[in-house]
Amino acid sequence: MKIYLKIWRQKDAASKGKMVDYTMEGIEGDMSFLEMLDILNEDLITKGEEPIEFDHDCREGICGTCSLQINGRPHGPDRMITACQLHMRSFNDGDTITIEPFRAKAFPVIKDLIIDRTAFDRIQQAGGYISVNTSGHTIDANTIPIEKENADDSFYAAACIGCGACVAACKNASAMLFTSAKGPASSGKG
Numbered sequence: 001m002k003i004y005l006k007i008w009r010q011k012d013a014a015s016k017g018k019m020v021d022y023t024m025e026g027i028e029g030d031m032s033f034l035e036m037l038d039i040l041n042e043d044l045i046t047k048g049e050e051p052i053e054f055d056h057d058c059r060e061g062i063c064g065t066c067s068l069q070i071n072g073r074p075h076g077p078d079r080m081i082t083a084c085q086l087h088m089r090s091f092n093d094g095d096t097i098t099i100e101p102f103r104a105k106a107f108p109v110i111k112d113l114i115i116d117r118t119a120f121d122r123i124q125q126a127g128g129y130i131s132v133n134t135s136g137h138t139i140d141a142n143t144i145p146i147e148k149e150n151a152d153d154s155f156y157a158a159a160c161i162g163c164g165a166c167v168a169a170c171k172n173a174s175a176m177l178f179t180s181a182k183g184p185a186s187s188g189k190g
């Protein structure tokens with residue numbers, strides 16, 4: 001496939017960014033979206049240009065770091081997956097794809113596609129979790145009957161990987177969405 005990319009480039013937090021055009025050929029449908037970016041970066045490095053900085057770690061949909069706004073949508077066109085799980089078969093030969101960092105005031109851009117998500121840490125530090133000493137005579141959690149609906153809600157909250165897509169998808173970028181863990185990736189309701 002031949003694809004046309006429009007990618008946000010920004011030198012640092014203080015600089016003004018802009019969209020830059022790139023063209024790639026020979027892209028296979030089975031390549032992941034991040035592998036496509038890896039190939040682009042290898043080309044840029046070979047040409048002596050600065051590679052595009054983007055966050056990633058597990059590349060398995062677990063860590064939540066690969067926060068990319070793809071064609072205006074957090075994590076791209078597919079549902080219920082992170083950007084690292086997106087594959088190029090979701091696009092067509094000749095497509096133009098825009099890639100930006102998540103757009104939210106709470107997530108300032110550090111460089112290119114990398115954002116600062118310490119706003120999430122501040123929410124947690126402000127009381128998003130509690131510590132309880134369970135040593136001694138605490139009843140085993142598995143012996144307490146829990147209604148299915150409550151168990152499911154609890155699971156949705158636990159499934160949050162802190163990717164920030166709910167904040168980026170929300171029109172007012174409300175970071176409170178993180179604490180209710182009802183965003184697109186974890187609940188499927190977004």
Ligand code: SF4
Binds near residue numbers: 064159183186
């Ligand atoms: S609730 Fe928000 S931060 Fe958590 S996984 Fe879903 S989209 Fe990502």
Ligand code: FES
Binds near residue numbers: 056057061063065083
């Ligand atoms: S790189 Fe970890 S979820 Fe995408």
